[in-house]
Amino acid sequence: MSAQIYQCKFCNNNRSFQEFRDYFRHITLYHAGERNFRLTCDISSSCGITYKTFASYKMHVHRRHYSLLNSSSNQQQVNDVQDSDPLSAHTNSSTVIDPTTTNDSNADVIYVDDDNDTDDFGEPWVDLPINNTPQDKPIDLLKIQQQYTRFLLELREYHILPQSIIQSITTHILSLLDNIMELLEDQAKKSDQSSARTKSISINDMTSIVKTIKQSITISTRNEYQFLESCKNFFNYSPPIENILSLNEKKKEYSYYISIKESLRKILEKEDIMELLVENIRNQYGLTNADADLMFSCRDGIGGRKIRKNSFMIQLYVDGIGVTNPIGPKKDKHKLTIVYFMLEDIPDVFRSMLQCINLAAICHTRYLSCEEKLKQFYDPIVKDLNDLQHNGLSINTFNS
Template sequence: MSETYYFCPLCITANVFQTYSSLFKHIREYHRDDPSFGIRCELTVFCGFRYSTFDSYRRHIYRCHRSLIDSSDDSKNNISSGIDDIHFMEDFSSDASFNDESSIADNSDSSIYVDEEVDEMEYNFLNMNPITVPVKEDKLSLKEFAEFYTRVLLELREYHLLPQKIVQCISSFISTLLDMTFKLIKIKTSTSAFIPTNDLDIVFAQVISIINSISKNEYQFLKQCKNFFNYEAPTEIILNKNEERAYYIPLKQSIRTMLQNETLLKSITDNINSFSNYVAKDKDLILSNRQGCCIKSNMSRRENSNVLLLKLYTDGISVTNPIGAKRDFHKFTCFYYLLDDMPETMRSKVNSIGLFCMCYSKHLNDQNNAKILMDVLVNDLNNLQNEGITIACPSSRIYLVFSTVSADNLGANEVGGFQKTFSSGSFCRHCLITYEQRLIPLTDISFVPRTKLKHDMVLSQVIENNDDKIIQGVKCCSWFKNLVGFHPTESLPPDLMHDVAEGLCPLIITALLKEAIQQRILSYAQIEERTSSFNFGFNDLSNKPPPIKKQHLTNSNVIGTASQRLCLFKLLPIIFYDIIDELALFNLYTLLREIISYLYAGIMRKSWLPYLDALCKSFYSLMVELLPDHVTPKVHFLTEYCRSIEKHGLPILNSCMRFESKHQYFKQIVNRSLNFKNPLLTMSKRHQLRQCLLNKLASSRFSPSITVYSSRLIEFVKFSIPIQRLLKKYVNETDSISESLSIYYHDLKMKQKSVFVYDLIHTEEIPIFCQIHHLLKINEKWFAIAEKLHTKAFNEKLWAYEVEYTGTLEKIDIEHCLDLFPHCLDIYVVKETYYINLLVRLTKR
């Protein structure tokens, strides 16, 4: 085989190069700045364009001839050739024939998701014949190719309404496929300098066969997902009637696949060991759910030390079919799971939450259906706890221990077998208070907590009576009565999201603003104007609440998500800074605000609990005195949190907030697929397809990362003199320094002017803040150049820290900026004074 040589057309003397990569390097180093730069690409018969600048030539080479400058040798790609290719194509051809276009067009399963309904317009489009090129073979040219491809992209963008980024991603994939096809051709013809036409036909026929095969129907698509991505299909559960079904995903295989990621497993192990070390040094700390007495009891049953906690969550999703004669309302009950020992940066990701089961909510109203479904789920969970999981790690077997079930109050009462009404009887699953007793101040009485022994005695009486009569709030057996480690009085912690963010916060906001109107301090229009025109900081902007209008206050309903309501509650004193302390009910706000600062803390101390308990009882008693008509069950639930912390650990770790975010994914699936024949199958199947893709990308899914979308090189001398002095001891003037306006650290956006907690000082643990001035990359590591702020005082009226600028600069590693508080903060200006509003109480580990 003769060798191929390359000549430089820009040199006066003929320079010869054995590889194109060496020629390209020569052009880049010696000719890129030539004022008369001009080169014609003749690498293939399809090229021939002339480029007058090196940048335009370089873009063309990287776009069209990237394989020529790849450092890897073509021989490394030979692993996919030969016998493996033959076997691979035989596997494809054994299932179906791919070359008959008419069979694809007539196949009723030509859609990837055959169970999706579509509207009339899209139905007509999808039933069109496959896209073909209406040009005779001898007249086909690059113009027709460009026209056809433009049509494909146009249909993707404007008909199927795919975002531009998705279209660009598809284009990139197509380019990669074509590049792989070209390399396959090179491999097939590597033994000869000539390329027989027959070999080209074979290669392209195989490529087209593969493409048609994978997208032909649902069966072929799922088969390849199983082969290449370890797709695990949801398991169907037939309930009491044949048409009533549920779908669940066996936990053992799902969790095994997740834990096979070494980065994730190491992070979990390091997190457990780190917490153990901190608690050993300071026994007053509360860092994880492992410190709850009920969870300790569950873990004590397992002698093996390789134990991970498994948390469950259940809730309902409501979707509406908006089209056709089937316009109706659908409600599904979902069960999710989460590994409770994940580090906060991982457990906060929605993709870390797995799907366990989905069913129609109405089917669970039938006791037989509920029993069939729960028997399957409980058996799966018990097998997981008893047998453990074998994975390739230093310790070959890992055991899972059930921790708690998170749910809203209605869902928790249903799971636990308690009454599902909160307007009569013993409505609390934590104690024996009755609805009539809710107006008794806790200074005069304390309510008897529920215990395992008392609950089991009452439940026995309910079962013995067999008359559907509720006794002390107990209605029936729990769904998970046979689950190892579960008990209704110990495994259903309260939920901050529903109790506080969606319950008490809007209640107090409404009461305060109504008082302002009744006292003629503000009007409805002024309240709406202030809440709509308030300038929220960048870090609070994502949770900006909608304006409060007259109808909202009239109906005592502050609209918005849980995060938006909590944000409004946090900033209420700043929005209404000039009138807030004139309100008689402001003491209720300050009490609740202080309670929230403890409940939402990521680290707590046991010594805080007596004071927190006193705060909760004071708030309850003050509500009974000032707003007796607004003493709802959620006001009482607040008094149960101290006992819950002792049982279940940190309240923020048992919140439903992140689980609720998982619902949005399924709602998007239903809304986009418009499938209302069997939405359970579609949602569970699409979720599993997404999970198998994420598991394949697990290295980037769980690994710590700093993402930068844009940055610029900046010279050392361009910095101000104070920054030069600060950096001089760390860098040389010749070192490369990059600057970015913003970066993403574990999906949290950090940008210039944002504030973070730098230190806690004195016994009172007063926070010291820093404001970011620059985000710099020095020697491949990112740092923040930040100015320390002096904390002057805490303003109880605004419930914020008053700060002032000091001019003192610090160089801080990005990875340590968020050690004390994993969020960026904003500075608000009130009467020319700077304030930082911090929601939680902080303490050092």
């Protein structure tokens, strides 16, 4: 039973590695930006696929061989798998799978090239200098700075993010590192109870903590579902609700509704928002009582004066917009009907802010051609408004 050797095919001298984690680290640091990236995964007999982008290769490794990145003890398990299959030495390891020829029946092929890091011309987003030195240099602060600068460069040039967003990302990363340091210090104090002045932590404990942190970060961004679930848990995110407009067997038609009641609850639970609304209503009442010719809102009209003074008013808007996707063969314009609302009692200086304009429902305009579908589209909005009118809304805020 012989140990597997991993050779770097990008280096001129075909540098070899005893452990896969060292090999993967070398590929990540020195060859991720290769202009003509082509790498075949031959860890086990079930692989043998050539990846044309580093992103697709990295995704395959993290999904199929993640255990090899954590400890060297797992190396023996892979060797056992390869030695147990006498056909593994004759497996064709030069298979190239393009996204257009992907076979869904092959579990390994599903993940090939589904994250394309090229632009419309098929070239990498940026050509960075590749260091093909025979021996990897040790990781130092300069290497970390270089890798982070490359990350920021990708955000700016490929994802077209402004500098203000990049600075915000950097601020949050620094805050994350501070929290990690505090966590390590707390663990060091718990590990060494003999001396209150000593702060020490073993390498194994530190590795375990960092591993746990990496797993928690990975879970939040693994896929769209996990990301939305994290938003629900951490930020009280309420996803839009599907509203079926037609049960046609050929094609189902949906509209999407965001609960006005839940949106109002989150708005009113914000700090100082209740005080801001009440103060604005009082100021308007004081001005209109002093001058009967002044009108600031619907409250100052004949019908508005019949509304209870201890209630808030909601103003609904219906608008039609056109959207298009300039990328791709289909560039048709899609017409959408949207319903949004705003608190009528919010001060005028905040009315034009996007945070104060809240989406309630959205639908393709062509779906609302008949009266029945139109009624189904507005039905959840009417139910929400009736419930607010008769039952009100209970919120948790300051001492009220």
